[in-house]
Amino acid sequence: MSRLPSALLVLLTAATVRAAELGQPAPDFSLHDLDGKTVRLSDLRGKIVVLEWFNPECPFVKASHTAGTLAGAPGRLAGDGLVWLAVNSAAPGKQGSDLQENREAARRFQMSYPVLLDPTGATGRAYGATNTPHLFVIDRDGRLVYRGAIDNSPDGEQGAPQGGKLVEYVAAALADLAAGRPVEHADTKPYGCSVKYAR
Numbered sequence: 642m643s644r645l646p647s648a649l650l651v652l653l654t655a656a657t658v659r660a661a662e663l664g665q666p667a668p669d670f671s672l673h674d675l676d677g678k679t680v681r682l683s684d685l686r687g688k689i690v691v692l693e694w695f696n697p698e699c700p701f702v703k704a705s706h707t708a709g710t711l712a713g714a715p716g717r718l719a720g721d722g723l724v725w726l727a728v729n730s731a732a733p734g735k736q737g738s739d740l741q742e743n744r745e746a747a748r749r750f751q752m753s754y755p756v757l758l759d760p761t762g763a764t765g766r767a768y769g770a771t772n773t774p775h776l777f778v779i780d781r782d783g784r785l786v787y788r789g790a791i792d793n794s795p796d797g798e799q800g801a802p803q804g805g806k807l808v809e810y811v812a813a814a815l816a817d818l819a820a821g822r823p824v825e826h827a828d829t830k831p832y833g834c835s836v837k838y839a840r
Contacts, residue, residue, distance in 0.1 A: 649689045660769025661790065663827055667779040668767035672757035672770060675744050675806035680726065680757055685780050688722040691715075691811060693791075694765065694836060695727035695756060696773040697745070697746030703776055704797030705773035706750040710809055711791055714755050718815055718834040722781065727756040730765030732839035737773075772833040778824070785815040789829030797833070 661668050665782040671681045682690065693711070696702055699708075705711035715725035727747075738760070747756050759765055768777055769788070769817035778787035792809045802808065814824045 660776075661767060661785050661788070663785055665785060666783050667777070667785045668764070670759075670764040670767070672759055672764060674757055675721060675740065675747065675757040676757075680755055682779075682783075685724050686783055688724050689720070689781055689815065690779040691718075691723070691725045691815075692768065692777040692779070693725065693727045694770045694773050695729045695743075696731055696834060696837065697742050698730075698737040699773045699834035701797040702773050703736035705791060706752075708798040709794070709796075710799060710807075710811075711750075713751070713773060714791070714811070715752075718812055720815065720819060723815070724750055725754040727752065727754065728770070729756060729788060730759040730762045730770060731837040732762060733760050735837035735839075737837060744836055760839075762836070767837065770836055772831040774833050775831040775836070776811050778811060778818070780818055786799070786818065786824045787811065787827050788831075789826075790831045793829070796829040 667682065669682045671679055673679055729737060729743060745757050774791055776789065776791050777785060780786045789810055792799065792807060793804065793812050794807055796801060799807055810826055810829050813826060817824045
């Protein structure tokens with residue numbers, strides 16, 4: 642019996658993975674950061690983890706990191722045991738996949754947290770990440786408790802909040818967790834660019 646090429650196996654696996662469900666264990670992953678260091682979600686059990694899908698060339702990412710809610714968010718929202726990670730699921734050769742470009746963007750946006758590379762897109766698909774930015778919050782027990790937008794202002798700059806009042810969804814989710822409450826707005830619609838997955 643012939644064996645499928647490993648690249649095809651990765652694509653088949655990614656295509657058949659069901660996206661993460663709220664209230665269920667968050668899919669584990671092992672990804673490399675921009676310096677080649679391995680980061681495993683399983684090693685972060687007991688901490689609250691925020692995952693931010695990232696593409697340095699996406700105008701919504703640029704806006705949110707310079708004028709919008711993502712600018713300095715990890716520092717503003719830092720709490721005991723909070724870990725913030727960016728994930729780039731752009732396939733090799735696609736917009737935003739260049740290593741040096743990611744390094745320069747991380748410096749430009751003053752991102753003090755790791756940018757993890759997911760070139761096969763397996764992690765992005767496991768979470769159902771569709772946009773950059775797309776945010777996910779995982780509680781201390783490893784359960785997915787929030788997925789969606791960083792806020793309700795789809796211009797990325799806090800200038801056009803839906804309903805006229807800015808709501809920072811991730812900040813609210815973290816406040817709910819800190820207070821021991823269920824996350825009130827656990828599932829919101831992400832905005833931004835499409836994730837540049839391999840086809």
